Amino acid sequence: MSYMKSRSLIVAVALAFTSPLFAGDDPVHERHELMEGVGDAAKPVGQMLKGERDFDAGVVMNSFETFHEASAEFGGLFPPGSETGEGTEAAPAIWEDRAGFDEALATWADAVDAAIAANPQTLEETKPVAGEVFKACKNCHDTYRIEDE
Amino acid sequence: MLSSGSARSLAAVLAVGVALAWWLTSPQRIDVGGLPDHEADPVAGERMFWAGGCASCHASPVNGKRAKGDNKLLLGGGEELDTDYGVFRVPNISTHAEDGIGEWTLLEFVNAMQRGVSPDGRHYYPSFPYTSYARMPVEDVMDLKAFLDTLPPVEGRVAAHSLGFPWSLRRGVGVWKRRYLDTDPVMRAAEPTTLAGRGRLLVEGAGHCGECHTPRDRFGGLRRERWLAGAPNPEGKGRVPNITPGGKTISQWSAADIAYYLESGFTPEFDTVGGSMVAVQENMARLSDEDRQAIVAYLKALPALE
Numbered sequence: 166m167s168y169m170k171s172r173s174l175i176v177a178v179a180l181a182f183t184s185p186l187f188a189g190d191d192p193v194h195e196r197h198e199l200m201e202g203v204g205d206a207a208k209p210v211g212q213m214l215k216g217e218r219d220f221d222a223g224v225v226m227n228s229f230e231t232f233h234e235a236s237a238e239f240g241g242l243f244p245p246g247s248e249t250g251e252g253t254e255a256a257p258a259i260w261e262d263r264a265g266f267d268e269a270l271a272t273w274a275d276a277v278d279a280a281i282a283a284n285p286q287t288l289e290e291t292k293p294v295a296g297e298v299f300k301a302c303k304n305c306h307d308t309y310r311i312e313d314e
Numbered sequence: 315m316l317s318s319g320s321a322r323s324l325a326a327v328l329a330v331g332v333a334l335a336w337w338l339t340s341p342q343r344i345d346v347g348g349l350p351d352h353e354a355d356p357v358a359g360e361r362m363f364w365a366g367g368c369a370s371c372h373a374s375p376v377n378g379k380r381a382k383g384d385n386k387l388l389l390g391g392g393e394e395l396d397t398d399y400g401v402f403r404v405p406n407i408s409t410h411a412e413d414g415i416g417e418w419t420l421l422e423f424v425n426a427m428q429r430g431v432s433p434d435g436r437h438y439y440p441s442f443p444y445t446s447y448a449r450m451p452v453e454d455v456m457d458l459k460a461f462l463d464t465l466p467p468v469e470g471r472v473a474a475h476s477l478g479f480p481w482s483l484r485r486g487v488g489v490w491k492r493r494y495l496d497t498d499p500v501m502r503a504a505e506p507t508t509l510a511g512r513g514r515l516l517v518e519g520a521g522h523c524g525e526c527h528t529p530r531d532r533f534g535g536l537r538r539e540r541w542l543a544g545a546p547n548p549e550g551k552g553r554v555p556n557i558t559p560g561g562k563t564i565s566q567w568s569a570a571d572i573a574y575y576l577e578s579g580f581t582p583e584f585d586t587v588g589g590s591m592v593a594v595q596e597n598m599a600r601l602s603d604e605d606r607q608a609i610v611a612y613l614k615a616l617p618a619l620e
Binding site for chain 2: 207215302303306311312
């Protein structure tokens with residue numbers, strides 16, 4: 166192994182252990198990434214609701230599936246000790262009122278499951294079920310997220 | 315020792331000074347002849363109630379949290395605004411006869427809303443945004459009273475404000491008003507007959523958007539040359555954004571984006587509204603599509619300030 170190669174390997178290994186992407190050790194980063202993905206998935210659906218994008222049932226369903234996966238994982242990413250760091254927008258209320266937070270998440274998960282079950286094929290069918298999902302997003306943010314600057 | 319002549323002159327100067335100060339600080343009211351012949355309509359008044367954000371301050375908090383849903387109609391007050399001047403306590407404006415404003419006449423209500431004067435002739439502090447409400451068509455204020463009259467009485471008197479000196483001298487607000495209470499529109503170009511002009515009535519008047527989105531000078535008056543161009547957050551850290559077309563974020567938003575944000579609370583990136591704007595957005599969601607479009611037309615017509 167050449168010097169350069171072994172050096173890159175060491176760097177790679179070191180990065181793997183310190184990187185926020187390293188499995189399971191950085192819930193602040195993981196939940197941030199997960200929510201970014203949820204936002205990205207919500208965007209095309211929102212654009213359809215706004216009339217800025219042609220309706221596509223497949224895209225809508227993909228987004229709902231993304232929400233579903235995220236909703237299964239999200240609640241586990243707020244262990245004690247992860248209250249601060251990396252500019253987190255998680256509000257102290259999550260740890261002060263864990264039951265309320267879990268309930269808000271469950272409302273979201275239920276709305277997502279109902280949306281998937283509805284399997285909407287038109288914009289008109291999408292509006293009410295997506296509306297419930299978005300309402301759940303907003304309600305949870307109102308209480309359990311602090312405002313970024 | 316003063317001679318009797320100079321003592322008399324001094325007394326005369328003092329008397330003139332006191333009279334001048336008294337006059338400068340005296341409340342200016344609309345008299346009964348200033349009310350138009352208008353049959354107040356509670357349905358139209360409900361629109362003003364949401365546009366004006368009355369509930370955002372006056373709805374009693376529920377278990378220490380902001381009121382939601384129908385609790386927004388219980389206007390017992392009690393919210394506290396912790397500011398650089400001291401703590402303002404939001405009063406009860408429910409229809410309760412003793413604790414609220416149930417006994418107020420229409421004229422007393424109009425004077426409170428548009429001149430910042432209480433029924434017993436005292437000045438209100440401008441934490442109650444009458445400087446904006448003063449720009450509302452008086453008919454809208456009359457309609458609002460008709461709507462408030464339909465809401466339930468809520469018991470409980472709220473304690474007085476706790477302000478530091480000299481802000482505690484309420485009479486001094488009279489001088490402040492002479493400088494800053496101005497019923498003229500800020501954006502004269504927006505004619506009331508246009509969509510942007512209807513938006514002007516909502517934004518500059520009932521909506522009182524300028525109270526947070528416009529920076530203040532050192533006496534707490536709005537700096538009109540920086541109208542809606544963003545300001546420090548009165549409730550702590552961060553800034554209230556610039557919402558002129560020159561604003562860093564809003565300049566990237568289409569008219570449909572802004573209207574959708576006001577309706578749903580979602581930004582074009584599908585983040586949700588935060589901070590004090592949550593309550594404002596929930597109020598804007600109660601307006602009609604046309605009202606929201608008018609607000610957007612007005613914002614888009616503003617001069618772009620950096």
